[in-house]
Amino acid sequence: MIQRIASGVKGLDDLLQGGIPSQTLLLVTGPPGSGKSTLSTEIAGNILKRGGGVVYAITSDTPNGVRNKLRIRGYEPPEPESLKIVDCFSWRYGKPGENGIRNLTDLNGLSLRIKEGLAALKDKKEVLLVIDSLSDFLMYSEKNSVYKALQIISGEVKRKQGRFGLVVLEEGMHTSDVLNTVSYIMDGVIQMKMEGTKRLLRITKMVETNHPLNWIEYEIKGGVEIICVREFFK
Numbered sequence: 332m333i334q335r336i337a338s339g340v341k342g343l344d345d346l347l348q349g350g351i352p353s354q355t356l357l358l359v360t361g362p363p364g365s366g367k368s369t370l371s372t373e374i375a376g377n378i379l380k381r382g383g384g385v386v387y388a389i390t391s392d393t394p395n396g397v398r399n400k401l402r403i404r405g406y407e408p409p410e411p412e413s414l415k416i417v418d419c420f421s422w423r424y425g426k427p428g429e430n431g432i433r434n435l436t437d438l439n440g441l442s443l444r445i446k447e448g449l450a451a452l453k454d455k456k457e458v459l460l461v462i463d464s465l466s467d468f469l470m471y472s473e474k475n476s477v478y479k480a481l482q483i484i485s486g487e488v489k490r491k492q493g494r495f496g497l498v499v500l501e502e503g504m505h506t507s508d509v510l511n512t513v514s515y516i517m518d519g520v521i522q523m524k525m526e527g528t529k530r531l532l533r534i535t536k537m538v539e540t541n542h543p544l545n546w547i548e549y550e551i552k553g554g555v556e557i558i559c560v561r562e563f564f565k
């Protein structure tokens with residue numbers, strides 16, 4: 332039977348027959364503000380709290396920003412044993428960190444840092460990779476190079492039981508061929524959106540999982556959890 336890793340996000344694991352299938356890379360897409368980064372940080376915090384490891388590739392925040400967001404969620408990361416931040420931000424001030432990449436065209440650097448991070452966490456039972464966000468790489472690099480890098484990264488995630496990944500992509504920034512190609516490379520897709528005052532998510536693809544296709548309402552409460560509730564669970 333396929334191993335599933337609980338995201339710890341209320342409601343989400345029930346939609347996924349218990350959790351996210353191990354050795355998969357998932358796309359989290361939706362317009363800016365829909366909650367993709369909040370969801371990713373939340374799942375990362377939950378994995379770290381359970382003693383797992385996280386490789387966090389971040390383009391939109393400093394490593395300290397990531398640590399602070401995890402801290403707000405009640406998690407003090409015992410670095411470097413559990414949390415490997417791949418700094419894809421500090422190049423902006425010409426100071427790529429030791430675990431960072433040169434700039435957003437440095438896709439080899441990205442794959443390599445991710446590979447090193449995953450290897451360093453090899454003794455952890457559960458390891459999450461977050462890439463937030465792929466859209467920044469697509470702004471700077473030729474799209475076919477980004478797809479190739481994703482294929483390599485996907486291979487790394489699939490190499491070992493207990494690994495899984497979340498790749499964030501901004502909706503509305505890319506043409507439909509980009510969204511479709513990235514979705515094709517991924518093993519699962521979670522789509523998020525806002526409609527009036529409501530927030531809705533749906534799973535449009537998930538390997539080995541009998542999941543509903545409905546849009547399901549969720550809330551972001553104090554930035555600490557996304558609660559999938561309402562009609563589906565009534």
Ligand SMILES: Nc1ncnc2c1ncn2[C@@H]1O[C@H](COP(=O)(O)OP(=O)(O)O)[C@@H](O)[C@H]1O
Pocket residue numbers: 361362363364365366367368369370551552553554555
């Ligand atoms: N602490 C909080 N309490 C309530 N809502 C929050 C909190 N933090 C963020 N949000 C809401 O979540 C939204 C989504 O944020 P974010 O996860 O950064 O979206 P995305 O990554 O999809 O652009 C914010 O625009 C805000 O409306």
Ligand SMILES: [Mg+2]
Pocket residue numbers: 367368369463464
């Ligand atoms: Mg974001």
